[in-house]
Amino acid sequence: MKKILGLLVVVALFSCKETKKETVETVVKEVTKPEVKLYTFDGGTIMVNNLELFSQDTTYHGKTKEFADAFYVIKHPDGNLIWDAGLPEGLVGMPEPFTSPDGNFTVSRKDSVVNQLKSIGMTIGDFKYIALSHTHFDHSGHANTFKEATWLVQEAEYDFITSEEAQKTHADLYNAIKELTNVKKLKGDFDVFGDSTVVIKSMPGHTPGHQVLYLDLAEHGPLLLTGDLYHTYENREHKRVPVFNTDVAQTLKSMEDFEAFAKEKNAKVYLQHQKEDFNKMPKTPEFLN
Ligand SMILES: [Zn+2]
Numbered sequence: 001m002k003k004i005l006g007l008l009v010v011v012a013l014f015s016c017k018e019t020k021k022e023t024v025e026t027v028v029k030e031v032t033k034p035e036v037k038l039y040t041f042d043g044g045t046i047m048v049n050n051l052e053l054f055s056q057d058t059t060y061h062g063k064t065k066e067f068a069d070a071f072y073v074i075k076h077p078d079g080n081l082i083w084d085a086g087l088p089e090g091l092v093g094m095p096e097p098f099t100s101p102d103g104n105f106t107v108s109r110k111d112s113v114v115n116q117l118k119s120i121g122m123t124i125g126d127f128k129y130i131a132l133s134h135t136h137f138d139h140s141g142h143a144n145t146f147k148e149a150t151w152l153v154q155e156a157e158y159d160f161i162t163s164e165e166a167q168k169t170h171a172d173l174y175n176a177i178k179e180l181t182n183v184k185k186l187k188g189d190f191d192v193f194g195d196s197t198v199v200i201k202s203m204p205g206h207t208p209g210h211q212v213l214y215l216d217l218a219e220h221g222p223l224l225l226t227g228d229l230y231h232t233y234e235n236r237e238h239k240r241v242p243v244f245n246t247d248v249a250q251t252l253k254s255m256e257d258f259e260a261f262a263k264e265k266n267a268k269v270y271l272q273h274q275k276e277d278f279n280k281m282p283k284t285p286e287f288l289n
Contacts, residue, residue, distance in 0.1 A: 033218050036197045038288040039073040040281035041116050043086020044109030046138060046273070047097070053104060054231055055240040056248065065232070068278035069138050071113075072225060073120065074215065075287075078193045079128030082149070083213050083225060084272065086113070086141040088176070113142040119284045124148070129192065130180065131200055133227025133272070134207040135161045135173055144179035151180040152192065154202055157209025158185055160246075186211075203229050203258055205251025206242070212258065214267065220288045222267035229258055231273045 046067040051060035071084040087109040091098055097108035117123060124145055131152040132139050143151075160166060167174045192198040199214040206228045213225040229251075230236040241251045262269055270277045282288060 033216075034077045034193070034195060034197060035289060036215060036217055037075040038215060038217065038220075038223075038281075039075070039120055039284050040278070040288075041071050041073065041086070041113075041284060042110065042278075043069040043071040043084065043141060044091060044107060044138070045069060045097075046087070047106040048104070049099075049106060050104045053244060054235060054242045056243060057240075059240065066275060067231065067273040068275045069107075069109075070272050070278050070281070071139075072213075073117070073122065074198055074213075076193050076198060080122070080126050081129040081131060081152075081192060081198060082127055082146060083131055084133055084139045084227070085130070085143040085146075087138050088141045089113070089145075107138070109141065113145055116284075120287075121285075131192075131211070131213070132177075133212065133225075134210040135177055136207065136228065137173060137176065139227070140173065140176040143177050147179040147181065149180075150182045150184050151177070152184050152186060152190060152200060154204070154209030154211055155185040155187055156204060157207060157211075158183065160208040201258075201261065203227070203254035205229075205247045205249075205254045206245050208246055210254070214261070214265070216265075217289055220268075222265045223288075224258070224262055224265075224267045224269045226258075226269060226271050228273070229254060230271050233271065233274060233276075236269075236271065 046069055048065050048067055051063040051065050052058060054060055069087050071086045074081040074083060087107050089112050091107060091109040092112050097106045099106045114124060127146055127149045129152055130143060130146040130149045132143060135157060161174055161177060188202045190200040192200060197216045201212045201214055203212045204210050210227055212227045212229055216222050239252060239255050241248050245251050
């Protein structure tokens with residue numbers, strides 16, 4: 001546990017006709033904040049061969065872009081959380097990157113989560129919780145590995161991905177999470193450890209139960225991991241919505257809520273697919289705290 005001295009200075013000024021009086025009151029409060037560490041991992045790389053998918057209009061026609069695919073470990077004194085799960089581990093060791101049958105994406109992943117966790121001396125048994133921003137294939141890659149952990153998932157996402165229809169039409173997406181049977185269904189925001197340092201924020205629209213992660217780190221300060229609310233800086237700036245989002249209006253509302261919350265908390269925002277943001281993060285075993 002780390003003790004931080006918070007200094008609250010209340011300055012009250014009084015004045016009247018006869019006398020000018022100035023009162024300065026200083027209150028020193030000791031605030032105890034648990035030490036939370038954020039580790040960033042490489043969950044693979046996505047070459048987007050058809051960037052036009054990432055806007056409702058033709059802005060990105062003919063363009064391509066390379067995306068990072070990060071996942072994160074959050075260490076908290078009361079337990080550990082893994083946030084997102086990278087690309088499928090079947091890609092590890094493939095001689096060539098894999099291109100989807102529709103040609104839209106070319107993906108690769110260098111290493112498995114079990115190996116990657118070794119760099120920080122952790123094993124899969126060390127995790128109390130797993131949470132995915134949403135259940136697309138590039139965020140659920142090694143999810144089933146954490147079947148002993150409790151899956152923190154929005155009820156809307158759970159119902160969407162486990163429905164009979166999804167099991168038929170999105171079998172790969174369903175299969176990627178089907179071994180997660182310790183489920184805690186969320187209905188909105190969730191303060192994971194009850195001390196406001198690690199908070200899941202419901203931000204639907206990309207998928208029915210899409211969510212983002214807020215962390216209040218002792219030294220770095222508040223930050224937000226965006227999931228797929230925004231894939232790129234440009235989409236954040238212009239509030240562009242990918243064509244494959246489940247609900248455009250809901251996405252725009254989530255973007256509005258997100259920006260208001262980020263402003264209120266003065267939080268730094270990290271876009272999980274933006275390579276520059278991925279590169280800003282310390283490489284393991286280094287971490288943010
Ligand atoms: Zn997605």
